[in-house]
Amino acid sequence: MTVFPNAKINIGLTITGKRSDGYHNIETVLYPLKIYDVLEIIPNPDGEGLEFSISGESLAIPEEENLCVKAFRLLEERYRLPAVKMHLHKDIPSGAGLGGGSSDAAYTLRLLNDLFGLGISREGLKDYARLLGSDCAFFIDNEPVYAFGKGDDFRPVRVDLSDYFLVVVMPDLAIATARAYAGVRPRKPLFSLEAKSSNPPEEWKALVQNDFEETIFKEFPELSGIKESLYAAGALYASMSGSGAAVYGIFREKVHLPELEGDCRVFYDAG
Ligand SMILES: C[C@@](CO)(OP(=O)(O)O)[C@H](O)COP(=O)(O)OP(=O)(O)OC[C@H]1O[C@@H](n2ccc(N)nc2=O)[C@H](O)[C@@H]1O
Numbered sequence: 001m002t003v004f005p006n007a008k009i010n011i012g013l014t015i016t017g018k019r020s021d022g023y024h025n026i027e028t029v030l031y032p033l034k035i036y037d038v039l040e041i042i043p044n045p046d047g048e049g050l051e052f053s054i055s056g057e058s059l060a061i062p063e064e065e066n067l068c069v070k071a072f073r074l075l076e077e078r079y080r081l082p083a084v085k086m087h088l089h090k091d092i093p094s095g096a097g098l099g100g101g102s103s104d105a106a107y108t109l110r111l112l113n114d115l116f117g118l119g120i121s122r123e124g125l126k127d128y129a130r131l132l133g134s135d136c137a138f139f140i141d142n143e144p145v146y147a148f149g150k151g152d153d154f155r156p157v158r159v160d161l162s163d164y165f166l167v168v169v170m171p172d173l174a175i176a177t178a179r180a181y182a183g184v185r186p187r188k189p190l191f192s193l194e195a196k197s198s199n200p201p202e203e204w205k206a207l208v209q210n211d212f213e214e215t216i217f218k219e220f221p222e223l224s225g226i227k228e229s230l231y232a233a234g235a236l237y238a239s240m241s242g243s244g245a246a247v248y249g250i251f252r253e254k255v256h257l258p259e260l261e262g263d264c265r266v267f268y269d270a271g
């Protein structure tokens with residue numbers, strides 16, 4: 001069976017404190033994007049365990065560190081899984097703040113559960129996903145949410161970008177999430193992102209900000225340049241997603257940005 005793990009953006013992100021487990025408490029809105037990887041899992045009656053293969057965008061990690069493989073191992077320890085072949089085709093850029101690896105992991109859990117009738121509930125799948133990464137559980141339901149705590153507790157929000165045109169720009173650089181968190185000083189939120197995100201995107205520019213931008217834009221000024229280009233092209237709201245490096249713009253109308261396409265991957269109508 002083949003499924004299409006999708007990406008996400010963060011709409012606003014406040015880092016409110018450092019936790020005793022080394023993670024940070026955050027407040028953010030997670031919103032699914034129409035940018036996809038491809039994941040196929042089929043039974044492999046002549047094989048043993050997991051046969052994993054990968055194509056597309058290259059990842060500089062060994063197979064056992066791939067989040068799809070980690071998700072398989074997590075369930076393999078707890079359930080009787082038949083031998084499978086799993087193929088992942090990567091198109092979602094990595095180190096982008098688009099959650100591609102987390103989505104691959106969540107879709108692996110969902111697909112194994114469906115294929116082999118494991119009977120794991122939605123909440124059970126989210127609990128397994130939380131073991132694989134803070135972003136991962138979001139992709140089980142894949143609905144817009146206000147995320148808090150480590151970023152893996154959720155409440156539904158009324159954010160709907162389906163009438164807008166979303167552009168996601170990924171420059172040729174990757175940012176490691178742990179390093180991005182290490183550079184940020186936590187702060188108290190000025191207002192409730194949960195409440196403000198239900199205001200229309202036209203009002204977000206003055207209200208909704210991503211705390212990672214301050215430090216990451218200093219290190220990579222080209223990202224701030226991309227955000228300015230998106231505003232210059234008429235974006236109602238533009239921001240870096242999560243810990244970067246992707247920057248997105250929300251537009252009222254369809255746009256084409258050839259000036260950004262030379263140095264970056266540009267995804268149109270991604271919302
Ligand atoms: C920043 C966010 C915003 O949605 O996403 P990305 O930009 O990575 O997509 C998330 O918080 C990332 O989630 P995820 O990418 O799953 O991170 P994890 O694997 O859980 O953690 C990677 C590392 O980031 C740091 N980390 C992560 C989450 C958190 N609330 N506090 C942290 O300090 C920790 O150093 C951890 O070791």
Ligand SMILES: Nc1ncnc2c1ncn2[C@@H]1O[C@H](COP(=O)(O)OP(=O)(O)O)[C@@H](O)[C@H]1O
Binds near residue numbers: 068098104175244
């Ligand atoms: N299937 C996967 N796809 C992408 N990245 C993966 C995957 N498995 C493990 N990783 C690792 O996870 C990290 C990035 O995860 P990803 O969710 O794609 O990006 P981001 O944290 O920028 O949203 C990278 O260090 C990458 O090596």
